[in-house]
Amino acid sequence: MGNTLSEFQKKLPALGQIYPPKSKFSVDQIPDLTGRVVIVTGGNTGLGYETVKALLQHNAKVYLAARSKEKAEKAISSLKEATGKEAIFHELDLSDLAAVKKSAGHFLSKEKELHVLYNNAGVMWPPIEMLTKDGHDLQFGAKTSPDQHARVIVVSSSGAYAETLHWGTFKDSPERRKLSTQSLYYQSKHANVIVARQIAKRYADKGIVAISLNPGNITTDLQRYVPPLASKIMSTILLYPAPQGALTQLFAGTMPEALNYNGEYMIPWARLGKCRPECYNDEIGERLWKWLEDEVKPYRT
Known part of the structure; x- marks a missing residue:
């Protein structure tokens, strides 16, 4: 009973984020x-898309990173029509580490600086058989400036409260197959918060600010693997439009106040919050960081 109550208490903050108060922040700011x-x-x-749109409207040079050139160019055309500004397609397949390395090299051949990185891409509840090219769980794997800071914005979710890390499930294994695809999704979002905090701790002295966040319950293509009935119910009573969901990450990536939030976790809409206590455990964070470093070691030369 005690353990059950403790787990509920850790998940309780997520319930308070389902229907947030009216935002005090708007893209006009x-x-x-x-x-x-x-x-x-x-x-x-x-x-x-909504993040790129707002950034273009405020004169940023934006690289729209996506796997599909066709889908990206369609979005870029739509964004140009809406803003009068043109985003730049940047090919990036996050499910293939070799492709990620190639993509990074391509970017560095064109730009000397990167001021804000939005780790926004994700996938939710895909079939359990779907893995990255390197054999990782798909949901787990698809994971200097004028003010003298660069920012790394990591989009997590309220799902970060629902799970912790199951160390034997990051790659395909019998243990991974015992978990639901929902649990694997929540695990990946929990890991996002831990990784952002580790970036903040390790690179603060180099002027890097890392912030993770829950964007809220938003209507997007992320729900493409959700069963139709569940999707309909979610859309009716739980979900907000995408422009609303982009507010918190736009605040984190652009506003001067957010420079004070290094290593923190933000909640809808553009408010400072706290995730589960496990996310702030240094032993867990260092263990995860080492595991990630070992996985990318073959691609660092």
Whole structure:
């Protein structure tokens, strides 16, 4: 009984984020971003699209990172019509580490600086058989400036409260197959918060600010694997439009106040919050960081 109550208490903050108070922040408050170079992963749809749109409206140079050139170019055309500004397609397949390395090299051949990285792309509840090219669980794997700071914005979810890390499930294994695809999704979002905090701890002295966040319950393509009936119910009583969902990450990536939130977790809409206590456990964070470093070691030379 005690353990059950303890778990419920850890998940309780997520319930308070389902229907947030009216936002005090709007895209009109974003400062001029002339000279800022930004990458938005998954920028062709949903929260990513709305984030790119707002950044273009405030004069940022935006690389729209996506796997599909066709989908990206369609989004870029739509964004140009809406803003008069043109995003730049940047090919990036987050499910293939070799492709990620190639993509990073391509970006560095064109730009000397990156001021904001939005780790926005994600996938929710895909079939259990779907893995990255390197054999990782798909949901787990698809994971200097004028103010003298660069920002890394990591889009998590309220699902970060629902699970912790199951160390034997990051790659395909009998243990992974015992978990539901929902649990694997929540685990990946929990890991996002831990990783953002580790980036903040390890690179603060180099001027990097890392913030993770729950964007809220939003209507996007993320729900493409949700069963139709559940999707309909969610859309009716739980979900907000994508422009609303982009507010918190736009605040984190553009507003001067957010420079004080290094290593923190934000909640809808553009408010400072706290995730589960496990996310702030240094032993867990260091263990996860080492595991991630070992996985990418073959691609670092």
